[in-house]
Amino acid sequence: MLTKKGKYGLKAMVHLAAREPGEPSLVSEIAEANNIPKKFLDTILGELRNAGFVNSKKGKGGGYTLARSAHLIRVGHIIRILDGPLAPIQCASKTSYRRCDDCTDERHCGVRILMLEAREALATVLDNRTLAEMRAAAQDDELILSYVI
Amino acid sequence: MLTKKGKYGLKAMVHLAAREPGEPSLVSEIAEANNIPKKFLDTILGELRNAGFVNSKKGKGGGYTLARSAHLIRVGHIIRILDGPLAPIQCASKTSYRRCDDCTDERHCGVRILMLEAREALATVLDNRTLAEMRAAAQDDELILSYVI
DNA sequence: CCCCATCCTCACGATTCAATAGGAATTGCT
DNA sequence: AGCAATTCCTATTGAATCGTGAGGATGGGG
Numbered sequence: 068m069l070t071k072k073g074k075y076g077l078k079a080m081v082h083l084a085a086r087e088p089g090e091p092s093l094v095s096e097i098a099e100a101n102n103i104p105k106k107f108l109d110t111i112l113g114e115l116r117n118a119g120f121v122n123s124k125k126g127k128g129g130g131y132t133l134a135r136s137a138h139l140i141r142v143g144h145i146i147r148i149l150d151g152p153l154a155p156i157q158c159a160s161k162t163s164y165r166r167c168d169d170c171t172d173e174r175h176c177g178v179r180i181l182m183l184e185a186r187e188a189l190a191t192v193l194d195n196r197t198l199a200e201m202r203a204a205a206q207d208d209e210l211i212l213s214y215v216i
Numbered sequence: 217m218l219t220k221k222g223k224y225g226l227k228a229m230v231h232l233a234a235r236e237p238g239e240p241s242l243v244s245e246i247a248e249a250n251n252i253p254k255k256f257l258d259t260i261l262g263e264l265r266n267a268g269f270v271n272s273k274k275g276k277g278g279g280y281t282l283a284r285s286a287h288l289i290r291v292g293h294i295i296r297i298l299d300g301p302l303a304p305i306q307c308a309s310k311t312s313y314r315r316c317d318d319c320t321d322e323r324h325c326g327v328r329i330l331m332l333e334a335r336e337a338l339a340t341v342l343d344n345r346t347l348a349e350m351r352a353a354a355q356d357d358e359l360i361l362s363y364v365i
Numbered sequence: 366c367c368c369c370a371t372c373c374t375c376a377c378g379a380t381t382c383a384a385t386a387g388g389a390a391t392t393g394c395t
Numbered sequence: 396a397g398c399a400a401t402t403c404c405t406a407t408t409g410a411a412t413c414g415t416g417a418g419g420a421t422g423g424g425g
Contacts, residue, residue, distance in 0.1 A: 069305045093402095103318065107383065126402080156218045177353055255416055259373090265371095
């Protein structure tokens with residue numbers, strides 16, 4: 068489940084991606100444009116900054132900018148920072164594996180095997196999509212999106 | 217995120233799938249075999265029964281059995297009952313859609329479009345796998361599992 | 366009628382989530 | 396130097412959810 072923190076963070080990143088590179092955005096501006104509580108967004112952008120996704124500048128004329136080109140920022144990475152691992156269950160995570168304490172034989176745990184598949188499917192989507200693509204998809208009236216039921 | 221309720225429920229279902237059809241299992245037996253708190257499993261199986269996935273019988277010789285063949289039970293359905301919709305965000309859910317209150321223009325929301333893709337990827341895995349397949353995967357030393365990175 | 370096992374309701378502590386509060390630190394401008 | 400703008404930090408709060416346990420009601424089998 069994507070939390071509001073994750074959702075707000077992604078929206079903020081999309082907002083930044085829509086800017087001329089180097090042109091800073093204010094927290095208050097991003098918050099207002101996306102209906103996000105300002106103070107909450109404040110802490111979210113702080114985390115994204117600590118993680119190296121955005122740069123910040125204080126004082127007049129300050130604000131936030133993307134630290135890298137939107138083409139180089141993968142959506143899955145952002146979500147991991149804000150909401151934790153993608154895997155539905157920790158014993159199926161690759162970036163932050165942890166054993167289930169109730170599982171005696173992990174190799175024959177059907178749940179885990181299934182969740183490895185699920186994680187793989189999720190990661191395939193989220194780790195291949197970049198911020199630039201996400202923004203483009205939003206602008207182009209969903210043309211890019213092609214379902215394969 | 218799969219909660220413990222979901223995990224325990226799936227494990228219990230796998231346990232039942234490993235039985236001769238019609239042969240009932242006791243809650244205490246399932247709980248012990250899978251390291252699940254008995255009382256908790258009690259309520260979980262109750263929900264699965266209300267949802268029509270398992271049948272129950274009280275008294276001596278009672279217990280739980282699958283309501284249908286394990287080939288006909290899709291894992292995604294079980295998870296939806298126990299943990300709610302698969303979609304990472306409600307505005308991207310097909311089974312229980314709900315609009316985001318902070319989103320003014322849903323059609324151009326990059327986050328939602330991306331999450332529709334993510335939901336699709338997840339559902340493709342979970343709604344196509346049956347309980348029988350999950351059980352088989354666990355027994356066959358993960359042979360069935362084939363990653364496509 | 367008596368065991369056995371499911372069924373039901375309630376309650377609880379812990380954790381996480383979402384948001385708010387209040388102010389400290391830094392920068393730019395004049 | 397002084398002021399205003401803006402990020403940065405820490406703590407708190409209220410609400411919801413999660414995981415679990417207690418106690419007993421219900422109903423079938425013998």
